[in-house]
């Protein structure tokens with residue numbers, strides 16, 4: 001296509017000549033752990049782009065509050081109480097989504113044990129806590145992906161995004177179970193992308209930097225926050241809104257040829 005024809009088509013349709021859109025009208029997006037923090041931000045942003053949102057969250061009060069927020073704004077959302085660490089709950093999440101909306105286009109594996117973590121040397125991490133973090137953060141993403149992949153394969157289209165972390169590239173100390181879990185997710189994105197590329201399904205990992213949400217947490221002290229901001233090319237604290245553009249891209253038609261990638265969104269703190 002010549003540049004002139006391409007330019008005319010863009011102006012006529014308001015859309016790229018590829019016919020692809022950043023909008024998510026008519027699509028259904030499951031966002032796990034969307035009751036607060038980043039998951040809530042992703043849910044609100046995808047709802048604003050036209051998707052019906054399934055808030056798949058363990059905390060019922062918080063999950064329902066986000067659904068109300070979306071519905072009150074005139075968009076569509078449903079709550080499905082989900083413990084991502086439980087296979088039956090993940091299957092119920094997928095079945096309920098299909099019953100309510102007839103499709104599953106997007107899965108954001110965002111739920112994780114994160115803001116409640118205590119920082120400590122790895123030899124002091126209780127074995128049971130290690131098991132729980134791996135169970136929720138890694139097995140949870142596996143179980144949710146497994147539960148939705150049939151519907152995506154049937155439709156010949158899907159977007160799966162795992163929330164890994166920029167901490168993986170830095171190897172931040174004192175939460176080894178968390179780092180192990182997020183490293184696993186980055187690896188899983190590559191391998192799942194290989195298995196699903198032939199079905200029109202992309203799988204990517206997003207690696208946020210330290211992102212300051214409405215939730216207090218112990219994993220970054222005020223002193224560490226100053227060091228983190230100083231390490232970035234863009235010297236201000238990262239906010240949930242900073243992740244939205246990349247997330248919408250990864251969930252959109254425009255990311256069709258982007259799969260198995262680790263997408264760093266951290267103000268330039270790290271370079272892969």
Ligand SMILES: NC(=O)c1ccc[n+]([C@@H]2O[C@H](COP(=O)([O-])OP(=O)(O)OC[C@H]3O[C@@H](n4cnc5c(N)ncnc54)[C@H](O)[C@@H]3O)[C@@H](O)[C@H]2O)c1
Nearest residue numbers: 033035037038058083084110111112114115163165210211
């Ligand atoms: N905020 C950051 O700086 C940052 C940076 C890198 C990666 N991440 C990752 O992004 C994701 C969201 O981060 P956040 O800051 O919003 O975390 P958060 O701890 O504030 O929120 C986690 C959410 O997951 C839910 N959840 C926990 N266990 C669950 C389970 N078993 N089943 C279903 N839901 C469950 C919680 O109820 C909560 O709503 C996490 O996976 C986190 O590891 C966060």
